[in-house]
Amino acid sequence: MSCIFCKIANKEIPSDCVYETENIIAFRDLNPQAPVHILIVPKIHIASMNDINSENSAVISEIFETVNKIAEQEDIKDSGYRVISNCGEDGCQSVQHLHFHLVGGRKLSETLS
Numbered sequence: 001m002s003c004i005f006c007k008i009a010n011k012e013i014p015s016d017c018v019y020e021t022e023n024i025i026a027f028r029d030l031n032p033q034a035p036v037h038i039l040i041v042p043k044i045h046i047a048s049m050n051d052i053n054s055e056n057s058a059v060i061s062e063i064f065e066t067v068n069k070i071a072e073q074e075d076i077k078d079s080g081y082r083v084i085s086n087c088g089e090d091g092c093q094s095v096q097h098l099h100f101h102l103v104g105g106r107k108l109s110e111t112l113s
């Protein structure tokens, strides 16, 4: 498969990995929008939020159980952060493999758009 995040999960291309388990990988975004900008990704290919279901949602639970661990590791747990997943065209999703942006290390905009 030519999916770039599958290739990162399979170590076919390098990433600046900050956390990894059998099921998930988290690595620094190539084009950071804040001092801390990490992508948390299921290793299995799930295309987007639209493809989460009862068969694959255990890995989504694992991702959300992991957010505060990575936030602590990155020293943003107390200052705060935002978790974002862009879906589809209007959501401006550019990589078609589900991922959650963990963004922090500065005061973020009050608007979500």
Ligand code: AMP
Pocket: 004, 015, 027, 028, 029, 030, 031, 032, 039, 085, 086, 092, 093, 094, 095, 096
């Ligand atoms: P999205 O627009 O929500 O699909 O986010 C995709 C994100 O992936 C963008 O913030 C890109 O900067 C980031 N990205 C794309 N390729 C890589 C890569 N090889 N390593 C790290 N981040 C990447």
Ligand code: ZN
Pocket: 003, 004, 005, 006, 007, 044, 045, 046, 096, 097
């Ligand atoms: Zn993929």
